[in-house]
Amino acid sequence: MNIIEDKFSVWQKRFSLSGFENKSSELAFVQVPADQTVAFITTVRDLDGYKHLVFFTAVDLLEDGVFRLTYMLHNYTTKHDLGIQTDISRDSASMESIHHLWPHGATYQRELKEMFGIDFPGSPGVNESFVLEGWFAMPPMRRDFDTKEYSEATFFPRPGRKTFDTQEYMKEQLYPSEAETW
C-alpha cells in the first residue's frame, strides 16, 4: 500500500468518499459528496500538506444531469497531485465557495459562473463578467450550448460587401467624364 492509499483509508473514516482512482505515484483522484467537499479540502490543505490550489474546473456530464467539479491540489512535500471531484446537479447549479481558503479561488469561481452557470454564493465578484463582457446567452461551456446556432442567430445574415466589376466601377465612379469618351 503506498502513501496515498494509506491516506485514503484515513480520510474514509472521516468522510463518505465514494471513489478513488490512483493514477500514478504523482496523481490520484478522489470522489467526495458535494456537502463534504469544502470540509475535505480544508482537511487535506491544513493537515495533509496539499497547500497549492493548482486549478479548479468543471466537466459538464449532460447525460447524467450533473457538473463534475475538479479541485486539483498539490503537496510540495510528497510531490503529489490530488484531484478532488464532486458532482453537483446541472439544474440550479450551486456550490460552496473556497475563496476563504485561497484568494485566487474567487477567480476560478467567477469563470465557472460565467462559462458553466455554476453559482458560488458569497464569492467576491462572482457575478461580474470575466472573459465574456456583455454576454447574455446560455453559459457557453455547457454541452447543450450550440455554437453554430448561436453564431448564425447572432451574426448572420450579414449583408457583406458588394462586388463590382472593376472596369465598370472605375468607369462610373473614378473617371466619369473620361468614361463618356471610352
Place this chain on the structure above:
Amino acid sequence: MVDAKKQDPRSKFPPVEGGKSRYNLTSGKYMKIWQGPQHPGITGNMSLELTVCGDEVVDCKTHVGYLHRGFEKLMERRKYIQCFPLVCRICVPEPDFNEYLFAECVEELAGIQIPERAKWLRALTLEMARLTSFLMWIGGQAGSFGMGTIGQWTVTMRDYMLDLFEELSGGRIYHMYIIPGGVRADLPEGYEGRVESTLKQIEKVLKDVELALMHNYVFKKRAKGLGIITPDMVDEYGITGPNARGSGVKRDIRKDNPYLIYDQLDFEIVTETGSDAYARTWVRMKEMYQSIDLIRQMMKKMPKEGPFFQKLPNVLHWKVPAGQTYHKSECTRGEYGFYMVSDGTELPRRVYVRGPSYTHAVTLMERLAVNTNIADTAGLMVSLHTYPPEIER
C-alpha cells in the same frame, strides 16, 4: 474593513461601504486610468483598471477577455489530431508546452509509449522554447523601465532561435513539432553546430544585458522593493515558477516531478531571496544561462540515432479510451498543465488548460499593484511575466 464614518479624511484610501471601496471620482482626489489592453511588455492583451490618488495606485482591477478564442470549447468538437493546430496557439511565445502536454495526456490515456529519442527531442524543443520566451520577456522588462535598446538586442537573438525552430519544424512561431507518438522529424544535418553557434551569440548578448540592465542604477533603484512577494504568499496565491523562486522558494517541476529526460540532466534550481521585481529578473537571467547549459547537455547526451516516432492507429477514427489525467511542466512562467477527460469517443470530452498567468495576472497583480507608483505599474506587470492568452483560453 474601515468604517466610512470613522476613517481619517486625509487617508489616501477611500471608505469601504458594503465590502466595496467607494471612490468619489468627482472629488478630484481619485482618477481612473486604464493601462492596456495593448502593452509591449506582455504578449497578448490585458488591461489594468487603475484608481490612482496622486501618482499612487490605490486600487487595481485586471480585465481580460480581449483574446478569448474559445480553445477549450473548440477542442470538444474536434478529433484529437485536429486539436494540434489549436493547442499551440494558446501561448504564442512558448507554444511547445501546449503541444507536449496535450500529446502527453493523449498518450497516457491511449497507452502509447514513445521512443527514447523522441523524449530527448521533446525536451530539447521545450528548453529552446524557454530560452526563446525569456529573450522576448527581457525586452519587455527592460523597456518598461525605459531601456528599449535591450529589447532590440534580445529580440534579435530570439529571431536566431526562431531560425532554428524553422529549420527543425518548418514553422517559426507555431511549430506543431511534438505530436502524439513522438515528434514529427529528426534533427537536420549539422543542426548541432548551428545550435551551438546561436547559443554562443546569445551568451555574449546576455553578458551585455547583464551589464546594461542588472547593474544599471535606474533599474536597480526602481525594481528593488517593487512588487514584494513574501514566501508565505506563494501557497496562498498559487504562485509558481520564477515568481516563487525569486522569493527563495525552491520549487521547479523539472526537478521536483521530473518529466521526459530531465532526471538525466545536471542542474540546480535557481533562487533569489530579494522577493521583488529585481530578484525575479535575476532568476530569469540565470535561468537563461541554465537553459543554454541544458541545451548543450542534451545535445551531448542525446542518443544519436533511433526511432523518434511511434506508429499510431488511424488518427481520423481514433477512439481514445475513457479516463482522465493531468500533466504538467515547468514553462518560463511556472506550472503549465493540461487536464484531459476522455469519454471513449473520437473527441475529447474536456480539455482544461492551466496557465500560470491565471493567478499571477489577476489576484496577485491586483494585490501587488496597490501602493505602487503609477510609473512602476508596467514594470511590475512585466515582472510577473504574464501571457493573457493562457488566462482566457
